[in-house]
Amino acid sequence: MLHKVDVGTRSLRAYRGIVPDETIEELREAAKPLRGLRVLHLNATPYGGGVSELLRSLVPLMNDLGMRTEWEVISGDQRFFSATKAIHNGLQGSDLGITLEEEAAYEMTSRENAARLETESDIVFVHDPQPVALRALHGRDQARWIWRCHIDTSAPNPQVWEIVRGYLEGYDAAVFTMREFVPPGLPIARVEAIPPAIDPLSPKNIPLQEKVARQIINWIGVELDSPLVTQVARFDPWKDPFGVIAAYRLVREQIPNLQLALVGSMALDDPEGWDIYHQLVDVSQNDPLVHVFSNFTGVGNIEVNAFQRLSDVIIQKSVREGFGLVISEALWKGTPVVAGRAGGIPMQMAGGTGGLLVESVEECAAALLKLLRERRYATELAKHGQEWVRSRFLLPRLLLDEVRLMRACAGVSDE
Numbered sequence: 110m111l112h113k114v115d116v117g118t119r120s121l122r123a124y125r126g127i128v129p130d131e132t133i134e135e136l137r138e139a140a141k142p143l144r145g146l147r148v149l150h151l152n153a154t155p156y157g158g159g160v161s162e163l164l165r166s167l168v169p170l171m172n173d174l175g176m177r178t179e180w181e182v183i184s185g186d187q188r189f190f191s192a193t194k195a196i197h198n199g200l201q202g203s204d205l206g207i208t209l210e211e212e213a214a215y216e217m218t219s220r221e222n223a224a225r226l227e228t229e230s231d232i233v234f235v236h237d238p239q240p241v242a243l244r245a246l247h248g249r250d251q252a253r254w255i256w257r258c259h260i261d262t263s264a265p266n267p268q269v270w271e272i273v274r275g276y277l278e279g280y281d282a283a284v285f286t287m288r289e290f291v292p293p294g295l296p297i298a299r300v301e302a303i304p305p306a307i308d309p310l311s312p313k314n315i316p317l318q319e320k321v322a323r324q325i326i327n328w329i330g331v332e333l334d335s336p337l338v339t340q341v342a343r344f345d346p347w348k349d350p351f352g353v354i355a356a357y358r359l360v361r362e363q364i365p366n367l368q369l370a371l372v373g374s375m376a377l378d379d380p381e382g383w384d385i386y387h388q389l390v391d392v393s394q395n396d397p398l399v400h401v402f403s404n405f406t407g408v409g410n411i412e413v414n415a416f417q418r419l420s421d422v423i424i425q426k427s428v429r430e431g432f433g434l435v436i437s438e439a440l441w442k443g444t445p446v447v448a449g450r451a452g453g454i455p456m457q458m459a460g461g462t463g464g465l466l467v468e469s470v471e472e473c474a475a476a477l478l479k480l481l482r483e484r485r486y487a488t489e490l491a492k493h494g495q496e497w498v499r500s501r502f503l504l505p506r507l508l509l510d511e512v513r514l515m516r517a518c519a520g521v522s523d524e
């Protein structure tokens with residue numbers, strides 16, 4: 110058996126008053142024919158990164174709608190996760206590709222996981238490339254298999270794409286965050302574009318009194334007596350943490366007491382994270398105004414909540430991005446954002462809502478300076494961003510899109 114993740118129970122009723130009542134009614138109605146449907150979500154890690162964040166909230170709500178939903182994670186050793194990270198990077202367009210050894214390690218561990226998969230499911234959602242081979246290696250069964258790709262695969266490295274493409278044959282549907290991410294020659298007929306969403310009731314996003322949020326930030330080791338900008342992101346080259354430091358240093362020339370916090374979690378399936386973490390600790394060591402934190406130094410959901418709430422500006426200087434849940438998380442808390450114009454970020458800040466989009470270190474510095482100096486303008490942007498998130502990027506909307514997809518895959522006709 111694969112490792113099951115325990116997520117407890119949740120009720121959709123709790124979302125009344127946060128999203129429109131009609132959305133909840135529509136959702137309940139649409140999900141009725143799916144009662145009893147056995148749904149399995151498969152991914153690579155129970156913590157760290159956007160996918161686990163999503164599943165933790167989505168799985169119990171699917172159960173509340175009457176589906177019998179499980180979340181299981183594949184396992185692997187360091188070699189496997191180095192290979193899957195190379196595949197992840199290759200799918201996002203990295204030149205590096207993967208070695209023959211990595212490919213062999215990927216296939217061997219996928220085979221072991223496929224042998225341990227005991228699925229009686231009607232629908233299997235496979236998240237991202239790490240578990241993608243399980244469909245082919247597990248052999249045929251009754252289930253409908255859906256590949257839920259969360260990354261930007263619009264211009265994949267051809268060598269890596271050829272390998273992944275082979276494993277995708279036999280899938281019944283694929284879901285991307287945006288149409289633009291659909292890779293060339295995808296061998297799957299049904300393709301949907303469904304953006305992710307945040308859970309306004311998760312500990313990361315629930316309302317937090319300012320006083321409590323301040324205590325939390327102080328406890329972590331940041332004094333809020335001078336302005337603070339923060340990036341919350343895995344330590345990953347695509348999130349450009351060194352670009353953030355470079356932009357911050359430019360702004361510091363104008364605002365000498367500005368503080369920077371780099372908050373990054375280490376995911377189980379992301380071995381690159383440690384190298385980058387150590388490099389960041391090295392470059393920030395002699396500067397008391399630059400803070401580097403991770404889940405290993407006590408920063409969990411509530412702490413991220415406090416950082417996103419109390420930072421003067423949230424930065425997300427990604428150069429490639431699938432969606433970037435952190436954007437909606439920050440905007441939902443009314444905090445303005447400076448973010449890279451990459452992947453799913455612009456759709457969360459459409460029409461200039463929420464903050465400023467940038468494409469270079471210099472632009473990032475200029476945008477930070479503007480939002481730090483023009484506070485009324487920044488607050489106004491953030492307020493619009495919050496309403497934009499409310500209308501598009503909260504969990505019930507995502508659930509409704511997925512229910513519709515499952516109806517189509519399970520052959521339930523539309524009313």
Ligand code: UDP
Binds near residue numbers: 374408413
């Ligand atoms: N996150 C966290 N702690 C950290 C860094 C990130 O809890 O130190 C969370 C973040 O709040 C968000 C998720 O991890 O919910 C990252 O999702 P996103 O879509 O932004 O990026 P991904 O990691 O999936 O590329």
